[in-house]
Amino acid sequence: MDTLFLRPKPTRREFLQVATASLALLGLSQALSPRVVKALEETSGKPAVVWLHGQECTGCSESFVNSLDPTAAAIILDTISLRYHETLMAASGYHAEEALEDAISENGYLLVIEGAIPLADDGLYCTIGGKTFKDIVRESVKNAAAVICVGSCASFGGFPAAGPTDAVGFLYKNTKKHHEFDDVLGDKPVINLPRCPMHPESLVAIIVHYLTFGDIPPLDDFQRPIAFYGELMHDNCPRRGQFEAGHFLTDWGDPNQAGYCLYLKGCKGPWARHDCWKRGWNGTSAYCINVNAPCIGCSEPEFYERFSPLYDRQFDVTLPGIGKVDIDKVMATVAAIAAAGIGIDTVITKLKGEES
Ligand code: SF4
Ligand code: SF4
Incomplete structure (x- = not known):
């Protein structure tokens, strides 16, 4: 002061x-x-x-x-x-x-x-x-x-x-x-x-x-x-590559999951428009995702009630050109084919094809 x-x-x-x-x-x-x-x-x-x-x-x-x-x-x-x-x-x-x-x-x-x-x-x-x-x-x-x-x-x-x-x-x-x-x-x-x-x-x-x-x-x-x-957190996230690869964090205590996408931990990045990813807080680069916490979407009008419980996944993802994605189905498929090294986009596109 x-x-x-x-x-x-x-x-x-x-x-x-x-x-x-x-x-x-x-x-x-x-x-x-x-x-x-x-x-x-x-x-x-x-x-x-x-x-x-x-x-x-x-x-x-x-x-x-x-x-x-x-x-x-x-x-x-x-x-x-x-x-x-x-x-x-x-x-x-x-x-x-x-x-x-x-x-x-x-x-x-x-x-x-x-x-x-x-x-x-x-x-x-x-x-x-x-x-x-x-x-x-x-x-x-x-x-x-x-x-x-x-x-x-x-x-x-x-x-x-x-x-x-x-x-x-x-x-x-x-x-x-x-x-x-x-x-x-x-x-x-x-x-x-x-x-x-x-x-x-x-x-x-x-x-x-x-x-x-x-x-x-x-x-x-x-x-x-x-x-x-003006821009979505999800489109600028340093963990976006993990999302694409189907690497979703389920256990904060597991060192093997360090840096994984926080979507299953309630991340609202796919819906939140802000620039935290660009300038961080307190004159540093720190913001929620950089310190291993999901974006709880506090920039959005739906915050807090619609986004609560904050650390639970509530919505399905809609991807451009693909549409709504059932992440549970994707996760199951990704787990099954992980050894083949197939990306999540391929899996999602395939699942969409099966549905239609
Ligand atoms: S869901 Fe969240 S942690 Fe995962 S890529 Fe999108 S913004 Fe980043
Ligand atoms: S929860 Fe709020 S402060 Fe944290 S990354 Fe999202 S918009 Fe920024």
């Missing part, structure tokens, strides 16, 4: 580092770096950011400020004016509530929402300062310039949506769009940054894009930036 707050003002060189990294993340030309640096320098102290917390674990805030290399987060916190954040602000109690009221009485701030919004019993299951979170969100959206939902809970409901409080994300409950805030939202842009927790670099890049170009990058059907959520 000290590195975050007790640091000198960012230098031009540090601005340049953030600009270069953000442009790379967004898939934009590095030739735009001078424009980004200028925008970061000139917008110092603005725009205001109001960061709300609902039904959540504060993991996304932790992810943002506890990044192993805090430079980007620190620079963004220096560049923006963080007017309200329950975990990071010094004020508490009435002073904190006043800070929120002051901030949202002005126009044009970025509203960051972390956590799901319970709707059951008129929002009673999450109240802050005597107000329901549902009403706080409603009030805070009115004068915002844009809404950024950080993490799976704020985007699609996440874990709380599986519980009894009718918790929703800001626009969606899982895959279904709801219209709870349509009247106050109008045509303001909404950006979803799901994952559990949010990847810190994605928030930095979105804010940098907004400060530089005054708008948001292209989004997919679930309001996720295509630059971060």
